[in-house]
Amino acid sequence: MSKLLLVLMRLAHPLPLHLLRLAGSALGWVLHTAARERRHIADANIRACMPELDAPGRARLIRQTFRCFAQGFIDRAVLWHAPAARLRILIRVRGAEHLAACADRPVILLAPHFVGLDAAWARLTLDRRMATMYANQKDAAFNRALIAGRSRFNDPVLLSRQDGVREAFRAMRSGLPLYYLPDMDFGPRDAIFVPFFGIPAATVTAVPRIAGLAGAAVLPCVTALTAQGYEVTIHPPWPDYPSGDLEADTRRMNTFVEQQVRLAPAQYHWLHKRFKTRPPGAASLY
Numbered sequence: 001m002s003k004l005l006l007v008l009m010r011l012a013h014p015l016p017l018h019l020l021r022l023a024g025s026a027l028g029w030v031l032h033t034a035a036r037e038r039r040h041i042a043d044a045n046i047r048a049c050m051p052e053l054d055a056p057g058r059a060r061l062i063r064q065t066f067r068c069f070a071q072g073f074i075d076r077a078v079l080w081h082a083p084a085a086r087l088r089i090l091i092r093v094r095g096a097e098h099l100a101a102c103a104d105r106p107v108i109l110l111a112p113h114f115v116g117l118d119a120a121w122a123r124l125t126l127d128r129r130m131a132t133m134y135a136n137q138k139d140a141a142f143n144r145a146l147i148a149g150r151s152r153f154n155d156p157v158l159l160s161r162q163d164g165v166r167e168a169f170r171a172m173r174s175g176l177p178l179y180y181l182p183d184m185d186f187g188p189r190d191a192i193f194v195p196f197f198g199i200p201a202a203t204v205t206a207v208p209r210i211a212g213l214a215g216a217a218v219l220p221c222v223t224a225l226t227a228q229g230y231e232v233t234i235h236p237p238w239p240d241y242p243s244g245d246l247e248a249d250t251r252r253m254n255t256f257v258e259q260q261v262r263l264a265p266a267q268y269h270w271l272h273k274r275f276k277t278r279p280p281g282a283a284s285l286y
Helices: 002-010 017-034 038-051 055-074 077-079 082-092 096-100 117-125 139-151 165-173 207-214 248-264
Strands: 090-092 106-110 131-134 158-159 177-180 192-195 199-204 218-227 229-236
Touching: 002 077, 002 139, 017 055, 017 077, 038 055, 038 192, 055 077, 055 218, 077 082, 077 117, 077 139, 082 090, 082 229, 090 117, 096 192, 096 229, 106 207, 117 177, 117 218, 117 229, 131 165, 158 165, 158 199, 165 177, 165 207, 177 207, 192 218, 199 248, 207 218, 207 248
Parallel strands: 090 229, 106 177, 106 218, 131 158, 131 177
Antiparallel strands: 192 199, 218 229
8 A cells, every 4th residue: 555655646746736735635634534543642642732722622633733744744745756946946944044154063953743844854955965863664665765755865864763873973973964853752762751741751862962972053943834835944053052951951952842833733743652651650641
């Protein structure tokens, strides 16, 4: 099934964006209807993080989440196959001057898990060689397609999370900006519990640790799905970061992600078990 879907995505990439977005909306409806477990995960996440929403409000946000997730997935037909000229039109970048100003030092682009994260990567690699880390997918065909799609421009360095942060550190020291996604639950290894929407969340500490070792600037990079395509916002580097207090630095990172989620909650990856790892004795949210 995944091979057929990947073939269809390759064939569909020349289609106008509005048709791809309609296809994404339809796929989102199918997934929302069929993926009962993911609906449960999204509901548990949103119930915990946004208790101010009543049941109809949560249901509405979950439907919007599935639609945005599916649209972002279908848009990979364009991101992985369309020519560079089309990507430059569809993906706008704000704040590129902040990245340019850090050309003389290592850089971490901190990218929260919004549905447009692949769009930012595709657009930024049009102009420079970069490095990133990715999680191996269970489906081998999709994993190969993901790696190929993210490797199209300027010979980027793609590192599996199994490679560890040492290789990422080396890539940065060689002058490559590191596009890093810090806000998923990868278990207790190299993680500490800090609040995310007020809930203790196992959060990787790689960003402050790598930044401290490499003397890197940390620039948040947030991508929004828009009717015209995507808008990538590169924020100024965080001052006094890392501070040397690992917990405070990790907490600061989660606070920023939370602030951005509140601006576009339907575009966040609520379908992931963000609170899968729990403090000792704490009950599962799922």
